[in-house]
Amino acid sequence: MKKITLRVLIGILLLFWAMITVTPFFYMIMTSLKQQKELFTSGMFALPKSFYLGNYVDVLTKGTFPCYVGNSLFVVGISLFLTLATSAFAAYPLSRFVFRGSKALYVLILAGMAIPLHATLIPVFLMSKNIGIYDTHWALVGPYVAFNVPMSVFILTGFMKGIPTELEEAAEIDGCGKIRTFFNVILPLSVPGMATLAIYNSVMMWNEFIFALVLTQSVNIRTLPLSIWEYQGQYSANQTMIMTALTLSSLPMILAFVIGQERLIKGMMAGAVKG
């Protein structure tokens, strides 16, 4: 009897927590499907009378939203490619070769994780102004790569250490140089680790706010997180429109999660270990 009551109690608590997490999403999506005047006549949590898609059409065709999505895709695409390439290159010698200073270099790269980005913000801003990339997509690429490389190197070094050395020895006997061994043996075998990192890093970069806020200014350059913030200034009275933009901007990340659930979680755990 006591066991059953406990089970029921836990069930109720779980459902209660589900309500706490889901309610804001429910409110966001329901509002995005309502017409503006409907918001005032029917209640906050009422289902929309007819699923009105006009807001989605408006956000996707009028205004600057599509441009922001393009900017985000461009910046995240390039930064992600550079992050993965740079980290894979760095992880190879760090996981495979023993040479003087290898430990020190590893520590130096990992030290990047311990530094709060605020301590770099002003100089990075000044640097981008000095070399004339302020307010371009390229201004964001450098810091995005730099702040994601340390953790990626950490994960990939661990991953590459797990690849058996016999394969490389075989390749070397067959006359492969170190560089060819990397491209033909190590890199293909590291794909699962890279996939984890790709999902994790793209979520981080897609949501990044402070560098984008400081390093860009123009409407046609800024990325998605800034756009939704600016939407609020532009359409602050138009709640349905803002909720639509919020829904659309979170959609890719939610999809990424549904597709790569385990990988994303693995990436986050590995990322968390950085401390």
Next chain:
Amino acid sequence: MVLQASSSRLNKARKREVMLTAAVFLLPALFFIVVFILYPVVHSFELSLTSWSGFSKVAPEYVGFANWKILLSDSVFWHSFGNNLKIVVLSILIQLPIGMALGFVLDLGGKKLRPLKIAYFLPYLMASVAIGLLFRYAFDPYFGIVKVMMSWFGKGAVDLLGHPARAMYAVIGVICWQYIPFYMVYFMAGLSGINTDIYEAAIIDGATKSNYFWRIALPLLKPTIKHACVLSLVGSLKYFDLIYVMTGGGPVYSVNGVHYGATELMATYMYKNAFVTNQMGYGSTIAMSMFVIITFISASTLFLINRGGDRP
């Protein structure tokens, strides 16, 4: 003899190849780290010793440690630091236990509870900016969810974000909403690291699930818990996005003619000084002091919690 000589030559050639490959392969990573992280930190420190508006035509004026002296007696900065500490304490007290409880139940529930796991994880996937905006509307005293909920209890509108005494706690509530999923998954990972044999052995020996949790899982999770505390601590000390979007550091109130932001944090205060009022020198001082504070607090916490050894 001949064989030995050729093998040592081969060895040398190999060594050279290794060094060369290592150098070439490490170069890009070092470039990014040095240019965008290490050099900026040094430059930040240099700037913290100057008074500068940030306009490149006027050179920064060297003022020594004047900015640092101002910072020590800047009550707004220390007030912001206090707000950061509030987030630190409440985050650890709220997020970790709830995250652990959810993680434990989901871990025991297995596949059955998968839909719940997905639902629980959703908040962590949204951008902080999106969460901030969403809750700004949800907390709106006239149109938001809060108003509707208060009306169920027959109460009037409550202004959460516009009220200096409440704003901080409202924001911390949202921060918890955002980060509990993270700690949930974090503890799930920690729990899955415990050998299933241990669980089975305990159950066979007649332990109940709550026995298992308190007597076995919890002690074994000690390293995970310590780590989660440090993570939460560092994260709370550098918090920025959500508060910037939700309140901008406000609402502002004055005590003895000094204006304080009820939710001002070190990071928002630094941003305002450097990029709104164009005091690059003082902004850098705040940034560097964040660096010092975060390094000091996390290092001493790590030292304190590891003093007893990392044994479970």
